[in-house]
Amino acid sequence: MFPAALFGGDSRPDSTLIETDHAYQEFEIVVSGEYQGIESSIELYGDYINSLVKAETHNASRADRMAEIRASDSNGENQKRAQALYDYLDGEATVGERFVVTFPDARLRDSDEALASRVTPPRLLRSTTGETIGRAAQDDDGNVFRWESAVPRLSARISHPWPPLGTTGPFNPNETLLAAGGDGGTDSPTVNVGPLLDPARNDNEHDGVSIANGAVTGFTWDERGSWGEETRVGAARLTPMLVASVSAQPEGCPEPIPALLFVQRVRHEGQCIYVGGWTINDNALYQDSVTILAAETAPEVVAVALEEPDENDGEDIRQAILSELDTERCDERCRLGSVTYDGEVGEDGTLNEAVEQFLPAAYGDGKKRRLLANDVWESAGGRDNRTSVQGMVVPLNPPIVHVDYPAAATCRPCETWYCWLPCPSTNLVPAVNNISSR
Numbered sequence: 001m002f003p004a005a006l007f008g009g010d011s012r013p014d015s016t017l018i019e020t021d022h023a024y025q026e027f028e029i030v031v032s033g034e035y036q037g038i039e040s041s042i043e044l045y046g047d048y049i050n051s052l053v054k055a056e057t058h059n060a061s062r063a064d065r066m067a068e069i070r071a072s073d074s075n076g077e078n079q080k081r082a083q084a085l086y087d088y089l090d091g092e093a094t095v096g097e098r099f100v101v102t103f104p105d106a107r108l109r110d111s112d113e114a115l116a117s118r119v120t121p122p123r124l125l126r127s128t129t130g131e132t133i134g135r136a137a138q139d140d141d142g143n144v145f146r147w148e149s150a151v152p153r154l155s156a157r158i159s160h161p162w163p164p165l166g167t168t169g170p171f172n173p174n175e176t177l178l179a180a181g182g183d184g185g186t187d188s189p190t191v192n193v194g195p196l197l198d199p200a201r202n203d204n205e206h207d208g209v210s211i212a213n214g215a216v217t218g219f220t221w222d223e224r225g226s227w228g229e230e231t232r233v234g235a236a237r238l239t240p241m242l243v244a245s246v247s248a249q250p251e252g253c254p255e256p257i258p259a260l261l262f263v264q265r266v267r268h269e270g271q272c273i274y275v276g277g278w279t280i281n282d283n284a285l286y287q288d289s290v291t292i293l294a295a296e297t298a299p300e301v302v303a304v305a306l307e308e309p310d311e312n313d314g315e316d317i318r319q320a321i322l323s324e325l326d327t328e329r330c331d332e333r334c335r336l337g338s339v340t341y342d343g344e345v346g347e348d349g350t351l352n353e354a355v356e357q358f359l360p361a362a363y364g365d366g367k368k369r370r371l372l373a374n375d376v377w378e379s380a381g382g383r384d385n386r387t388s389v390q391g392m393v394v395p396l397n398p399p400i401v402h403v404d405y406p407a408a409a410t411c412r413p414c415e416t417w418y419c420w421l422p423c424p425s426t427n428l429v430p431a432v433n434n435i436s437s438r
Contacts, residue, residue, distance in 0.1 A: 015343030019051035028148035046103030053096030098277035208244030299397035
């Protein structure tokens with residue numbers, strides 16, 4: 001039962017990965033305030049879902065970094081850690097995870113104070129990962145709101161920053177490519193964000209990158225008291241996507257995996273929708289592999305219109321989603337949803353045709369595809385003695401499906417001191433994710 005989820009795609013092409021093992025939980029938020037001299041509090045309910053991305057024999061066709069690790073490892077400890085991780089990735093391994101948190105966009109009556117303004121990026125990530133994000137002390141603000149029941153955490157153990165300051169561990173961060181949906185003022189929409197993602201390599205000036213409308217800038221968590229300027233896309237308002245370098249250790253994994261963490265806030269129809277997750281960083285693990293983050297200008301919010309929750313089955317919801325995605329504003333990449341490409345990215349210095357559909361629409365231009373191909377090969381170590389490059393193309397902001405009920409069914413007048421728009425529950429998650437297996 002869930003009011004919002006990521007769209008899982010309407011097909012699953014070869015060499016792709018989809019989310020599985022969905023876990024859902026409802027949680028409570030207690031909002032406190034004062035109205036006409038009287039202090040009071042109210043309990044609101046939110047929803048959380050996370051899903052895993054799994055791969056079989058992820059090492060296949062990739063060249064590990066054991067030789068360079070052995071060359072720089074005096075006591076053999078890093079070799080043991082690296083080998084344990086490669087052994088894990090040889091089986092059925094978790095290589096990514098996504099989550100969606102949804103709760104009402106509540107605010108105190110006769111006040112500009114909104115619940116959304118108190119749920120900052122470090123606070124949300126501290127709740128969902130259990131990790132203190134940022135180096136400054138974080139105020140609990142218990143007089144405004146608190147998680148009555150803890151927001152469920154990602155199943156993987158997240159550590160930030162990666163690599164730990166002053167160390168590199170068995171892996172070096174190498175380079176990461178970002179395929180941003182807009183030009184950002186350049187001929188190519190591809191931006192190399194490797195140096196910005198690693199504080200140790202950028203003199204601690206940046207903890208990660210902020211992506212908004214194709215523009216990529218560095219940021220620090222300690223300055224993130226808000227999500228940043230919102231952009232209106234249709235009926236939704238979206239903040240920049242925040243990306244940081246972390247390590248992720250899934251259940252059953254013996255060692256942390258070099259990974260990329262991402263998170264964004266969307267406001268739509270009286271609801272705050274927080275979307276994010278992590279993905280394995282192939283660049284740090286393999287010599288001939290590259291990680292491409294496919295960042296569209298903004299995710300599409302698909303409003304699924306339902307009359308009453310009990311009157312719509314899974315097929316109704318699937319058809320409503322696909323109908324919305326058939327509009328002109330949704331391109332082929334949009335219809336692939338959260339499907340991740342995992343396979344051969346380039347051959348003999350070019351991009352494979354199979355991977356092009358997984359890139360943002362800006363890469364329909366031949367010149368930009370050629371520039372991306374050049375960046376892919378340089379990131380993977382050049383063309384010397386190499387005929388192909390493996391890797392992953394990970395969609396940062398696939399379409400978000402949000403249940404949209406008639407106003408008469410959802411709008412409630414303001415109570416004594418607070419206002420909010422509840423979203424009735426419906427069996428949305430199976431309908432969203434079953435599409436990719438049809």
